[in-house]
Amino acid sequence: MRFSIVSLSVLALSALLTNRxxxxxxxxxxxxxxxxxVLNHDFAxxxxxxxxxxxxxxxxxxxxxxxxxxxxxxxxxITAHYVDEMNRVKGYQKGAVD
Numbered sequence: 001m002r003f004s005i006v007s008l009s010v011l012a013l014s015a016l017l018t019n020r021x022x023x024x025x026x027x028x029x030x031x032x033x034x035x036x037x038v039l040n041h042d043f044a045x046x047x048x049x050x051x052x053x054x055x056x057x058x059x060x061x062x063x064x065x066x067x068x069x070x071x072x073x074x075x076x077x078i079t080a081h082y083v084d085e086m087n088r089v090k091g092y093q094k095g096a097v098d
Contacts, residue, residue: 010027010029013025013047013078014027023044026041026043029052029053030052030053030054030055031052031053031054031055031056031057031059031060031063032054032055034046034048034052034060034064035060035063035064038064038067038069038070038073039067039069039070042069043070043073044073044074045073045074045075045076046061046064046070046073046074046075046076047075047076047077047078048060048061048075048076048077048078049077049078050077057077061075061077
């Protein structure tokens with residue numbers, strides 16, 4: 001089982017998931033890098049930050065779900081980005097499950 005993490009807390013999340021659960025964790029520092037990984041690996045879940053270089057988390061989520069290989073992969077936003085109701089709704093519209 002693989003997880004993809006694009007987040008400001010990459011190291012902490014990676015260590016937690018790897019050490020406690022034994023999952024293989026693949027990290028990315030940008031939306032483009034995350035998309036590259038999603039096209040080349042199968043993931044159980046994708047954790048995304050809203051604020052990323054190049055393309056934001058919303059666009060990345062939309063692109064992930066537009067690919068047949070990753071259309072059903074759950075996406076969870078983990079972010080320090082200001083969350084208001086509009087952004088929460090936008091996240092769900094782009095395919096987030098939480």
